[in-house]
Amino acid sequence: MAYVTLFICATSGLFYLYGSLTQEPTRGLANHKVLVVHGLSSLVALGILGSVLPHHVRAAWRADRNRLLGGVSLAVMAVLSLSGALLYYGGEESRDATILAHWWAGFGLTVFFPLHVLLGRHRRGRVYKDNSHRRVLGR
Numbered sequence: 001m002a003y004v005t006l007f008i009c010a011t012s013g014l015f016y017l018y019g020s021l022t023q024e025p026t027r028g029l030a031n032h033k034v035l036v037v038h039g040l041s042s043l044v045a046l047g048i049l050g051s052v053l054p055h056h057v058r059a060a061w062r063a064d065r066n067r068l069l070g071g072v073s074l075a076v077m078a079v080l081s082l083s084g085a086l087l088y089y090g091g092e093e094s095r096d097a098t099i100l101a102h103w104w105a106g107f108g109l110t111v112f113f114p115l116h117v118l119l120g121r122h123r124r125g126r127v128y129k130d131n132s133h134r135r136v137l138g139r
Contacts, residue, residue: 002048006113009041013106042084049077065123069116076112079105 016034057074060066083102090098 002045002052003117005041005044005048006109009038009045010106010110012038012041017103017106039084039088042080046081060120066116066120069112069119073109073113073116076105076109080109 012034083098086098
């Protein structure tokens, strides 16, 4: 569910960006419906993020696993959340800078989060062979 939600959020953001940059709203890429899908999927993604923070993130941090890409992914998600809120509620004077920050952070997340997942899956096989995750998670 998490990966599908993030994919929908990223894809709808890219559709909106494409429509904005090419000035082709007639194709439906830069319209209200795309922003609704983007906004709703981001809300679901934030809920999912909140549910993994107390367990997944804390356990992996304590076990010293995948900290760099996990930390970068969390930081980029924080920038996306803040810039998304500013786009909706912020003033016009900072809108252009906020849009650029949101676009760049969105691109960053499409790079860093998949790397975080792939690296975690690659390392998990080696780390879990000694049952270290059971000690960290208290099992």
